Amino acid sequence: MSDEKARPIIWARPPRSARGPQPALTLDRIARAAVALCDAEGPDALTMRRLAAELGTGTMSLYRYVQSKDDLIDLMVDLTFEEIDRPAHPDWRGGLHWLAHQIRARALRHPWAAQVDAPYFFLGPNGIEFLEYLYGIVDGIGLDIDEMMRAINLVYAYAEGAVRQELAAERRAAASGAGEEEWMRAHSAYVRSLMGTGRYPLMQRVMLEAEQPHMTPEENFEYGLQRVLDGIETWLPGSGTRKSG
Amino acid sequence: MSDEKARPIIWARPPRSARGPQPALTLDRIARAAVALCDAEGPDALTMRRLAAELGTGTMSLYRYVQSKDDLIDLMVDLTFEEIDRPAHPDWRGGLHWLAHQIRARALRHPWAAQVDAPYFFLGPNGIEFLEYLYGIVDGIGLDIDEMMRAINLVYAYAEGAVRQELAAERRAAASGAGEEEWMRAHSAYVRSLMGTGRYPLMQRVMLEAEQPHMTPEENFEYGLQRVLDGIETWLPGSGTRKSG
DNA sequence: CTCCAAATGGGTACGTAGTACGCAGTAATA
DNA sequence: TATTACTGCGTACTACGTACCCATTTGGAG
Numbered sequence: 001m002s003d004e005k006a007r008p009i010i011w012a013r014p015p016r017s018a019r020g021p022q023p024a025l026t027l028d029r030i031a032r033a034a035v036a037l038c039d040a041e042g043p044d045a046l047t048m049r050r051l052a053a054e055l056g057t058g059t060m061s062l063y064r065y066v067q068s069k070d071d072l073i074d075l076m077v078d079l080t081f082e083e084i085d086r087p088a089h090p091d092w093r094g095g096l097h098w099l100a101h102q103i104r105a106r107a108l109r110h111p112w113a114a115q116v117d118a119p120y121f122f123l124g125p126n127g128i129e130f131l132e133y134l135y136g137i138v139d140g141i142g143l144d145i146d147e148m149m150r151a152i153n154l155v156y157a158y159a160e161g162a163v164r165q166e167l168a169a170e171r172r173a174a175a176s177g178a179g180e181e182e183w184m185r186a187h188s189a190y191v192r193s194l195m196g197t198g199r200y201p202l203m204q205r206v207m208l209e210a211e212q213p214h215m216t217p218e219e220n221f222e223y224g225l226q227r228v229l230d231g232i233e234t235w236l237p238g239s240g241t242r243k244s245g
Numbered sequence: 246m247s248d249e250k251a252r253p254i255i256w257a258r259p260p261r262s263a264r265g266p267q268p269a270l271t272l273d274r275i276a277r278a279a280v281a282l283c284d285a286e287g288p289d290a291l292t293m294r295r296l297a298a299e300l301g302t303g304t305m306s307l308y309r310y311v312q313s314k315d316d317l318i319d320l321m322v323d324l325t326f327e328e329i330d331r332p333a334h335p336d337w338r339g340g341l342h343w344l345a346h347q348i349r350a351r352a353l354r355h356p357w358a359a360q361v362d363a364p365y366f367f368l369g370p371n372g373i374e375f376l377e378y379l380y381g382i383v384d385g386i387g388l389d390i391d392e393m394m395r396a397i398n399l400v401y402a403y404a405e406g407a408v409r410q411e412l413a414a415e416r417r418a419a420a421s422g423a424g425e426e427e428w429m430r431a432h433s434a435y436v437r438s439l440m441g442t443g444r445y446p447l448m449q450r451v452m453l454e455a456e457q458p459h460m461t462p463e464e465n466f467e468y469g470l471q472r473v474l475d476g477i478e479t480w481l482p483g484s485g486t487r488k489s490g
Numbered sequence: 491c492t493c494c495a496a497a498t499g500g501g502t503a504c505g506t507a508g509t510a511c512g513c514a515g516t517a518a519t520a
Numbered sequence: 521t522a523t524t525a526c527t528g529c530g531t532a533c534t535a536c537g538t539a540c541c542c543a544t545t546t547g548g549a550g
Contacts, residue, residue: 012435020497021545048537058500060538069537115362119413119420123436128445135447145450146459153410154469158399161406165398168364175364190257190368200373202380205390214391224399231476265526266516293508303529305509314508 010071011078011124025055027065031075035110038076043112073116078124080110086133092236093229095137096155100225103159104166104218111167114160141236151232158228159221166217255316256323256369270300272310276320280355283321288357318361323369325355331378337481338474340382341400345470348404349411349463356412359405386481396477403473404466411462 016023033054038046048069052059066072084102089095107114121127138148195204215223261268278299283291293314297304311317329347334340352359366372383393440449460468 008431009435012431012438017496017547019495019545019547021499023498047535049535052500060501060540061499063538064498064500117360117409117413119417122448123439128439128448131451132445132448135451139447145447145454148447149451149454150465150468153407153465154403154472157406157410157469158403158473159406160409161402161404162398164362164405165402168362172364186253186257190254193257194368194373200377202384202390202393203367203373203377206376206380206394209390209394220395220398223395224402227399227476227480228403228473229476230479231472231474234475234479235472262518262525264516264518264524266528268527292506294506297529305511305530306528308509309527309529 007067007070009120009123010066010074023064025057025061025065027075030055030062030065031072031079034072035076035079038112039110043115046112074118074120074124077113077116077118077121078126080106080113081121081124081126081130083109084130086130089137092138092141092151093233096151096229096232097225099134099137099152100155100159100221100228103156104163104221107160107163107167111170114164114167143236154232155225155228158224162221162224166221169217252312252315254365254368255311255319268309270302270306270310272320275300275307275310276317276324279317280321280324283357284355288360291357319363319365319369322358322361322363322366323371325351325358326366326369326371326375328354329375331375334382337383337386337396338478341396341474341477342470344379344382344397345400345404345466345473348401349408349466352405352408352412359409359412388481399477400470400473403469407466407469411466414462 010027030051034046034051037051037054048062049059051072052062055062062072066075084106087098089098122131134152135148138151143151191207194200195207255272275296279291279296282296282299293307294304296317297307300307307317311320329351332343334343367376379397380393383396388396436452439445440452
């Protein structure tokens, strides 16, 4: 999660030998409990002590299953790809559209997952299955593997970036909402003073606009997504004009 | 950095009264030292004790300036927007193109900044100045404020998402590179075993491709960016021609 | 059946975070 | 000069990840 260290991939663990007591837990049970905890109370609630308590076991027992907390997070992130189903799509545009919305849905279900980076998530069983499926969407439409990668990466990049913005806005709204009187006062007074200077006329309009949004976050996401798909379409072979990248 | 708490905005602090000794430090000096530290040694190197040592002061002295480490991070993130210059652009496409590359350049300069989320960065002096400038790029081309927001958000979302992918790939490369023998062995053995199953033919092609990339990360970024700009162009009012070079 | 290697659960304790608290010193104001 | 509002900062508390150790359990070897 934080920095780099030599750490063997958790999915490549050697099989258990037959001797010794049966483990009371499984990696799966641990990871699911951790996901549930983060979903319910946010990433800060995930401590090894707390998770152990949740599972009714000793703290250090968890380390019989994972080498480190980062291992655990790899597992958790992989789990978030499990629940995404994988329908067939008649055309690439429908497929990529669906993909983007799946990425968004996953991030809304598990906001904590959008904040960690698990650089090897695609090596987990669910991650790799998901990616293999993804490439299937743009397979067989006349793109070489390089072009397929670029199409996928583009949609992925947009979806992730957009949903991060959305989550940040959500956190802001939550912070200025219920309670937090003091913060609210300091915050709005400061913003008013900024706008009072007249140096930020465009931002002023933006903020006024943001107070009464006429578009849901999803509509907003959808708008950007359609632009991205349009952009891909102008470039895809057999779509008339093709531009150089 | 992590979770929500009522915390007044650091930029709205009341002015110092005249009494008492002059402060030995300034917020600016502290924030710059922190940025330098993170740039040089990564975010994990940033501890209050270390930063204080770097500044030749006592640890707790820092708390005369910031209320918390999160405060400090807000300042740091705002600082990363300072060095971005703000040229005029003759057309929106050039402006948005430039914007995306600035976002990328900033993230490459300060990789740590792409990992934290500072939901209020735009309230800092540099952040707000930057955003005001951004909106200027798409001002006066026949868009209402809502459409302007969407155009900016789209480019921003793509750029941030893409650069996060790029940074993750960079970290992966660094991890499998020099040293880390053990990790390398476990990793590649595992990947080979996965691919040996034959269940992931597309991923196999992707990974082979990734080993000899024929596109630099920047070219890849540029490709996606052009698609995004194309997408905006097809939608912009009065953009009869979609080809722009 | 006996014994031991290999695995288990988990308690204790260590190192390192962020930071609350309090105190001594200092400079402008009354 | 006394007061007051600051300052730097040492001490200490809480909470975290996790290294280390050991008693316990189990399956297989003799």
